[in-house]
Amino acid sequence: MSLLEVKNLKKSFGDNVVLKDISFNVEKGEVLSIIGPSGSGKSTLLRCITDLETEDSGEINFDGTFGLVFQNFNLFPHHSVMKNIANAPIRVQKRDKDEVYAHAKYLLKKMGLEDKEDAYPSELSGGQQQRVSIARALCMNPDILFFDEPTSALDPELTGEILQVIKDLAAERMTMVIVTHEMNFARNVSDTIIFMDGGVIVEQGSPEEVFSSDNQRMKDFLGKFYE
Amino acid sequence: MLLSKIIEELMWGMGTSIEIFLLTLLFSIPLGLVVAAGRMSSFKPLQWFMKAYISIMRGTPLMLQLIVVFFGPYYIFGMTLSRDFRMIAVIIAFTINYAAYFAEIFRGGIESIPNGQYEAAQVLGYNRLETFFIIILPQVVKIVLPSITNEVITLVKDTSLSFVLAIPEMFTVAKQIAAAEASISALLIAGGFYYVFNAIVAFVMERFERRLDYYDT
Numbered sequence: 001m002s003l004l005e006v007k008n009l010k011k012s013f014g015d016n017v018v019l020k021d022i023s024f025n026v027e028k029g030e031v032l033s034i035i036g037p038s039g040s041g042k043s044t045l046l047r048c049i050t051d052l053e054t055e056d057s058g059e060i061n062f063d064g065t066f067g068l069v070f071q072n073f074n075l076f077p078h079h080s081v082m083k084n085i086a087n088a089p090i091r092v093q094k095r096d097k098d099e100v101y102a103h104a105k106y107l108l109k110k111m112g113l114e115d116k117e118d119a120y121p122s123e124l125s126g127g128q129q130q131r132v133s134i135a136r137a138l139c140m141n142p143d144i145l146f147f148d149e150p151t152s153a154l155d156p157e158l159t160g161e162i163l164q165v166i167k168d169l170a171a172e173r174m175t176m177v178i179v180t181h182e183m184n185f186a187r188n189v190s191d192t193i194i195f196m197d198g199g200v201i202v203e204q205g206s207p208e209e210v211f212s213s214d215n216q217r218m219k220d221f222l223g224k225f226y227e
Numbered sequence: 228m229l230l231s232k233i234i235e236e237l238m239w240g241m242g243t244s245i246e247i248f249l250l251t252l253l254f255s256i257p258l259g260l261v262v263a264a265g266r267m268s269s270f271k272p273l274q275w276f277m278k279a280y281i282s283i284m285r286g287t288p289l290m291l292q293l294i295v296v297f298f299g300p301y302y303i304f305g306m307t308l309s310r311d312f313r314m315i316a317v318i319i320a321f322t323i324n325y326a327a328y329f330a331e332i333f334r335g336g337i338e339s340i341p342n343g344q345y346e347a348a349q350v351l352g353y354n355r356l357e358t359f360f361i362i363i364l365p366q367v368v369k370i371v372l373p374s375i376t377n378e379v380i381t382l383v384k385d386t387s388l389s390f391v392l393a394i395p396e397m398f399t400v401a402k403q404i405a406a407a408e409a410s411i412s413a414l415l416i417a418g419g420f421y422y423v424f425n426a427i428v429a430f431v432m433e434r435f436e437r438r439l440d441y442y443d444t
Binding site: 050051052066067068070072074075076077078087088091092093120121122136140 | 341343344346347348349350351352353357361362365366369441442443444
């Protein structure tokens with residue numbers, strides 16, 4: 001059985017049909033990227049799976065914990081970096097404090113932020129804040145990690161450091177679903193790519209298959225990136 | 228009357244002023260939070276009720292509200308209440324008046340917190356109460372503190388309005404002495420006391436604000 005199963009998902013906002021019958025699976029250890037033009041429903045799909053929106057119909061089968069990395073980081077400004085990462089595992093998951101702090105320190109080191117545990121989010125660069133938010137998500141020991149355009153709010157020179165972190169996680173076989181506009185990155189890091197347009201999945205397959213697709217909408221979309 | 232005697236009497240009155248001040252803060256701040264919650268509720272009748280309540284409290288004189296709270300039970304329900312009820316009436320009137328102002332301040336603060344904070348908290352598994360008390364409220368406090376300071380300073384001076392119910396607080400006492408002595412010196416001294424009281428309040432509030440300076444949004 002797949003780790004995550006999405007079946008016949010539909011979602012509208014008023015008269016605006018955002019998701020029209022979306023189905024796909026994610027296997028354990030798989031890296032899936034969702035690409036497509038703005039307004040294609042990518043983010044809404046992620047928000048339905050992570051319970052930030054309620055689907056109108058369809059099924060989402062997933063049994064486990066997940067983490068979500070937001071476009072705008074959404075760190076808690078009044079909590080130190082360490083508290084941002086460790087508070088939910090301690091309070092919500094009721095895990096042992098010392099174990100959580102050790103885990104958080106390990107993750108911060110991995111993110112190259114070992115000297116930042118007492119800093120506050122406003123003292124960090126955008127790239128550093130996003131790395132803290134990835135550490136915060138990872139500290140919950142998620143079975144699957146979702147990314148909602150993780151580099152879209154960053155200056156171009158900072159996107160690389162976030163993409164490298166995600167690549168490193170992929171190398172460790174972390175299960176991830178990534179909504180992104182970074183085409184080259186999606187092509188390099190993903191096992192599977194889903195191309196969405198107008199609320200439907202237009203193409204789905206390996207990066208080679210999707211990027212060499214004959215589908216006109218897919219070609220138009222890629223053309224905008226490679227012209 | 229000797230100056231020392233005047234000061235002694237005024238100090239007694241100030242004790243009552245401080246009592247009104249502290250009890251009003253104690254009750255009106257939590258009530259303000261509740262009113263703000265109702266004002267922001269998606270349950271429309273509750274929202275309208277709170278809107279009307281805030282509008283009346285802010286739109287009519289506090290002095291009139293004091294009179295209505297004290298005499299209302301008699302004129303509306305025919306209840307006869309003892310003179311001891313005066314102090315209770317003062318606390319009720321001040322509390323419901325200040326709660327309306329605090330509610331609007333809290334509402335502004337709560338609505339200024341980005342939705343992403345709630346979403347991040349939800350994804351991390353915080354329940355609604357934890358989200359409010361751990362994530363939202365501490366940020367709201369920092370945002371609203373300067374406005375709260377303004378209200379608290381106004382409250383110190385507003386306690387003098389309780390003279391309409393002949394509560395022996397500092398202003399009432401000062402007026403009585405001034406009338407008896409045919410001199411405004413007691414009133415001027417009372418003014419000095421209000422000023423010192425507020426200087427202390429401003430100092431304390433500034434300390435609170437500085438304690439929350441450890442982060443920027």
